Amino acid sequence: MKTRFYTVYFTALAFLLTTSCISLKKTVFDQYSYQKGTEIKVDALRLMDKASTQYSSQTAAIEHLEAEMAKIVEYEKNKPENKIGYAMWKMIANPDKKFVAGFLKMWKENGTVSPVFIDQAKGQVTEALDLILQYEGKKDPAAENKLKQILGLQ
Secondary structure (H helix, E strand, O other): OHHHHHHHHHHHHHHHHHHHHHHHOOOOOOHHHHHHHHHHHHHHHHHHHOOOOOHHHHHHHHHHHHHHHHHHHHHHHOOOOOHHHHHHHHHHOOOOOOOHHHHHHHHHHHOOOOHHHHHHHHHHHHHHHHHHHHHHHHOOHHHHHHHHHHHOOO
16 A cells, blocks of 8 residues: 555646646746846837938947847857847847848948838837847747747747
């Protein structure tokens, strides 16, 4: 009887430990990621509003934003179980993509950007950064699925 009790007890304990460890792999809310993402979004959109002026007049602000994006990419790279967040921040900071860094690259190449294009680009950037913030803030499955779709991970 005691042997059976111990067998059941240890089996239940092993099951609980296994399932609890699996749930620990889920990414939890990260205040730093959320705060930095919000700051980058606000700074990027404010800077994009100035893109109808000469690129050279905003180099300090542009360099600051690029540095902030590089920092968040590095931070996200080293977070455990963060494949989606890291991949999305890499995309945002990639000058060959149609997000923040790509907009800054185009601005640099052209000197100025038309107000119509600025508004269109801001819409794309806002949507992408909102998805990251929603995913980071709530770990929302809908945001996760949209991010996976954008990243081609589905």
